[in-house]
Amino acid sequence: MNLVCESIDYEALKHLVKDIYRYEKIAILGLLKAETVAMNLQSDLLMLGKVALTKVQFKQQLEYLKNATDKDLIIIFSYTGIYFEHIFPRRIPKQQAKPKVYFVTSDYNSMSNKYFDEVISFKSLQDYASHPFQLQLVGSLIAQNYAYYLTKKHN
Secondary structure (H helix, E strand, O other): OHHHHHHOOHHHHHHHHHHHHHOOEEEEEEOOHHHHHHHHHHHHHHHOOOOOEOOOOHHHHHHHHHHOOOOEEEEEEOOOOOHHHHOOOOOOOOOOOOOEEEEEEOOHHHHHOOOOOEEEEOOOOOOOOOHHHHHHHHHHHHHHHHHHHHHHHOO
16 A cells, blocks of 8 residues: 555646546446446545446447547556456557546556556555555545545635
C-alpha cells in the first residue's frame, strides 16, 4: 500500500478526475480482480452522482472498446498490464473517433503504448498478496479525489 501512495502519479489522477466530471459516457473495465475494482469504482461514482458502466465478460469489454468514440471515457484497470494480451498484443483495432483511455497499472512498460492517452502507474512487488489491495487502493483514490473535486467545484 505504501508503494502505491509513494509512487502513483497524482497529476495523472487529477486529469482523470477532471475527465470523469467532463465526460457523460464512462466505462470502467478490467479482468478478474481488476473487474472487481472497476465495479467498486462504478458504485462509488454512482454514489457521487456520476453514472458509469462496466462489463464483466471480456468479450463484452472488447466489443465496447471497438465501438467507443471520442464521446467515451474509458478507464482500464490491469495490475500486470496484460489486459490486451489475452486476445491481441497490446493493441485494439484503429477507430475513426478514438475514445479517451486511461490505463491503471503497475506495469511501467504500458506507458509506451500509444493507445492509452494516459497511464496511471504505481510501483508494486507484483506478488499475489499485493495484487487486489493495491488496485483497490487506486480505485478508492480515484473516487476520493473525485469527491474532493466536486466539493471544490461547488464551493
